[in-house]
Amino acid sequence: MKIDLKEILTATMVLFAVIDIVGSIPIVLKLRKKAGHIQSEKAALVALIVMTLFVFVGESILGVIGINVYEFAVAGSFILFFIALEMILGVSLFKDDDTLSKKTVSVFPLAFPLIAGPGTLTSLLALRAEYDLMNILIAVVLNILLVYLVLKTSRHIERFLGKNGIAIIHKVFGVILLAIAVKLFTANIQELFK
Structure with a gap:
């Protein structure tokens, strides 16, 4: 196990783009409004457990x-591709669930499926095929810390960035995720034909 800062940074950025917690602030606020309260610690811990278990x-x-x-x-690169298109084009492929329990x-x-959803789990396995396990685990922990901070401060972030700021961040990470999806596809399709 070799700690490589470049791998950690790349894996962190991939997961950050896929999780898109900043772009999900409107969803988080809507959930908070419907349920009355969100336990940020619990959400972060459950997402960390799900992601870590899936890595192993x-x-x-x-x-x-x-x-x-x-x-x-x-297959995951296709999912990431469609998630990126959803982010860039502003369309929704997922149905909202109105039956929320506090x-x-x-x-x-x-925690699941917003943070540790199909795109995140697919990304973890794709990263596992390319990067060292320790670097991926460090990237997971860094992302969960970022998720926790955003969940705790989501109202302040929304006020600071405004709707337009959040929309711009959402689009930028959509383009980054689209490029990552293409990279994952090309790298892994070559491995299949070797």
């Missing part, structure tokens, strides 16, 4: 169903 056992789960990491990464809102839908 995700590949084994895929092995049981006969899929290798490269195939999953190629007790569970921090876990579902906040």
Whole structure:
């Protein structure tokens, strides 16, 4: 296990773009309004556990169903591609759930699938195919810390950035995520044909 700052930075940026917690501030505020309160610590901890477990056992789960990491990464690049298009074009592919419980809102839908959703889990496996495990785990922890800070200060961030500022950040990270999806696709499709 070798700590590589470049790998940590890249993995952190990939996960930050996929999680898009800053772009999700409007959703977080809507959840807070519907449920009355969000437990930021609980949401961050559950997301950390889900992501860490998936880093370790995700590949084994895929092995049981006969899929290798490269195939999953190629499929995941398509998911990331569509998430990026959703961010850039401002369309919504996911249905809102109106049945929120005050007790569970921090876990579902906040921790999963908003923070540790399909795009995040796909990205983790794709990163696992390219980077050292320790660097990915450090990137996960850094992202969870950022998620926690944003959840705790979401109202202040919204006031500071305004709706236009959040929209711009959302679009910029959409373009970054689109480029990452293309990179993941090209890198892993080559591995499949070797």
